[in-house]
Amino acid sequence: MSARKPVVLFFPSYYSDEAAPPLALIHLAAPLVARGHEVRIVDSAVEDDPEKAVLQALDGACALGVSMVTGPMITQGVSVAAAARAARPDLPVVAGGWHPSILPEQTLRSPLFDAVVKGQGEITLAEIVERWNEGERDLTGVAGAFFKRGADIVANTPRGYTDINALPRRPFEIVDFERYASRCHGFRWLLYCSSHGCPWDCSYCSNASVYGRNWKPLHADRTVDEMSDLAARYRLDVIDIIDDNYLVRRDRAVEIAEKLLSKGTTFGYFIQTRTDQVDRLSDDELKLLRRSGLKRIFFGIESGSKRVLQTVNKRLDLETAYRTAERCHRAGVEASFNLIFGLPGEDDSDLRDTIAMVDTIGQRNPDAAFFTNIFSPYPGSPIFPEAVRLGVQEPASLEEWAIFYPKIQKLPWLEGKAHARIQRIRDYIRIGYSARKMVVHRPEGFKDLVRRAFQAMARFRLRRLAVGFPVEVWALRAWKEVKGLFGTREPVVIN
Numbered sequence: 072m073s074a075r076k077p078v079v080l081f082f083p084s085y086y087s088d089e090a091a092p093p094l095a096l097i098h099l100a101a102p103l104v105a106r107g108h109e110v111r112i113v114d115s116a117v118e119d120d121p122e123k124a125v126l127q128a129l130d131g132a133c134a135l136g137v138s139m140v141t142g143p144m145i146t147q148g149v150s151v152a153a154a155a156r157a158a159r160p161d162l163p164v165v166a167g168g169w170h171p172s173i174l175p176e177q178t179l180r181s182p183l184f185d186a187v188v189k190g191q192g193e194i195t196l197a198e199i200v201e202r203w204n205e206g207e208r209d210l211t212g213v214a215g216a217f218f219k220r221g222a223d224i225v226a227n228t229p230r231g232y233t234d235i236n237a238l239p240r241r242p243f244e245i246v247d248f249e250r251y252a253s254r255c256h257g258f259r260w261l262l263y264c265s266s267h268g269c270p271w272d273c274s275y276c277s278n279a280s281v282y283g284r285n286w287k288p289l290h291a292d293r294t295v296d297e298m299s300d301l302a303a304r305y306r307l308d309v310i311d312i313i314d315d316n317y318l319v320r321r322d323r324a325v326e327i328a329e330k331l332l333s334k335g336t337t338f339g340y341f342i343q344t345r346t347d348q349v350d351r352l353s354d355d356e357l358k359l360l361r362r363s364g365l366k367r368i369f370f371g372i373e374s375g376s377k378r379v380l381q382t383v384n385k386r387l388d389l390e391t392a393y394r395t396a397e398r399c400h401r402a403g404v405e406a407s408f409n410l411i412f413g414l415p416g417e418d419d420s421d422l423r424d425t426i427a428m429v430d431t432i433g434q435r436n437p438d439a440a441f442f443t444n445i446f447s448p449y450p451g452s453p454i455f456p457e458a459v460r461l462g463v464q465e466p467a468s469l470e471e472w473a474i475f476y477p478k479i480q481k482l483p484w485l486e487g488k489a490h491a492r493i494q495r496i497r498d499y500i501r502i503g504y505s506a507r508k509m510v511v512h513r514p515e516g517f518k519d520l521v522r523r524a525f526q527a528m529a530r531f532r533l534r535r536l537a538v539g540f541p542v543e544v545w546a547l548r549a550w551k552e553v554k555g556l557f558g559t560r561e562p563v564v565i566n
């Protein structure tokens with residue numbers, strides 16, 4: 072057997088100020104490190120010249136892996152893979168992550184990639200690297216891999232789910248944590264995964280295409296040990312648990328909270344879940360979670376229209392959502408609500424319902440935050456074929472998927488003035504209801520008075536759906552630009 076050569080893993084830019092170590096790549100590194108490979112991670116979030124950094128890291132390497140989700144990450148994923156191919160034509164390149172997992176054959180039609188991993192990558196990538204390290208390009212028999220044999224694309228059998236409890240510990244130390252903390256102005260946080268999947272079936276969500284309609288957790292003990300070790304090692308302020316639905320098992324969440332409390336940990340943690348999952352917790356349990364460090368819950372609530380919620384199979388009851396918003400406030404847990412505008416069939420009465428819902432939540436929880444999106448039909452989601460039927464153009468190549476992004480994508484049923492109007496509504500929700508921002512200090516004194524005046528105006532407009540001639544939005548934009556000219560940036564504080 073040849074010496075184990077280094078493996079380079081690249082995380083393309085996602086065009087955001089927030090930076091946290093690339094969790095997917097740290098997961099992938101676990102078995103490779105355990106088998107004796109050096110894993111060199113290059114992350115655009117902390118790299119000024121990612122292409123140069125990848126080319127340098129390739130020295131002596133046996134493989135390059137590129138991670139991509141549908142959307143703009145593809146742009147740099149492709150350009151860096153092209154630069155690597157030009158510099159090291161002999162080097163095999165593998166793509167993985169959500170986009171390649173959902174569209175493995177189309178991704179592999181790009182001449183830049185030699186293989187694609189479908190789904191969880193830990194064991195599949197380790198087996199691929201084992202072959203490539205020996206100079207063997209044929210990947211026959213590596214479950215979960217797609218590869219090229221001459222002009223053909225070979226699809227191996229699926230790997231099925233790998234229990235995360237059976238995988239080696241995740242080697243966070245292979246990235247330089249301090250580079251991330253300094254990008255976040257000293258805010259110290261990590262992303263962490265304690266379960267995979269979600270048993271629900273919302274039609275706009277692509278989860279099931281990768282993890283099935285299952286929910287698979289890491290044992291509570293291991294979760295507590297890992298999180299507290301990481302928090303101590305990196306002096307973390309917050310661990311952002313990225314699980315799609317952390318509260319599927321109430322007893323496990325309670326057990327984790329009790330164990331964190333008995334260890335005396337001081338870090339905060341964020342979770343994502345559904346309002347009905349919180350509704351099952353008693354007040355005491357919710358307070359217990361708060362005392363154990365639970366600072367913020369992200370809820371996908373999407374729309375205030377019962378009809379729209381039904382068409383996307385959300386199975387969500389608004390009264391439960393209101394009750395949960397209020398109970399979070401009482402328990403001291405910050406609540407963030409995600410909204411999706413532009414779902415197929417949404418009309419003015421649905422918009423009014425959504426605004427009324429935002430208003431009700433805002434009243435019952437004055438600290439609630441709202442994040443708004445325009446619907447983006449992701450491949451792999453059950454709604455995708457309907458979106459195509461309604462006129463969404465399905466990209467025909469990996470590169471074309473780069474523009475598939477809520478910020479830039481136009482929907483055939485939401486064009487021109489209708490699109491601009493939704494953008495205004497989003498602006499006014501941001502001004503009118505997001506009491507606490509995730510990344511910026513809440514203003515004080517005179518600035519807070521101005522903020523309140525803008526807030527009242529935005530709420531007034533939204534209640535009447537009167538968002539034309541948006542002078543407040545223009546004024547805020549102009550103010551931001553002036554601040555930008557003088558180089559003043561708000562400090563990044565994720566509270």
Ligand code: B12
Nearest residue numbers: 085093094095136137138140141143144167168169191192
């Ligand atoms: C955290 C996160 C992000 C972070 C990641 C930051 C970081 N530093 O890691 C950032 C900010 C980049 C992000 C951005 C976006 N995200 Co996001 N994100 C997630 C989230 C919540 C967790 C990802 C994660 O780390 N999971 C844990 C790891 C271990 O699992 P994993 O990512 O699946 O990785 C495994 C496999 O996919 C595979 N794999 C991954 N990469 C690679 C690479 C190689 C070479 C190989 C072999 C294998 C492989 O192996 C890994 C280990 O098993 C997921 C939802 C989820 N629960 O996974 C959504 C998710 C990936 N995001 C999604 C979306 C839509 C977005 C945005 C478009 C959202 C938006 N509205 O702006 C943007 C895209 C940004 C851009 N500009 O292109 C979708 C992707 C859907 C799709 N079809 O691609 C998801 C699935 C959410 C959802 N359910 O819709 N996201």
Ligand code: SF4
Nearest residue numbers: 269271272273276315
């Ligand atoms: S949107 Fe949320 S609740 Fe619905 S299936 Fe996806 S992860 Fe589950």
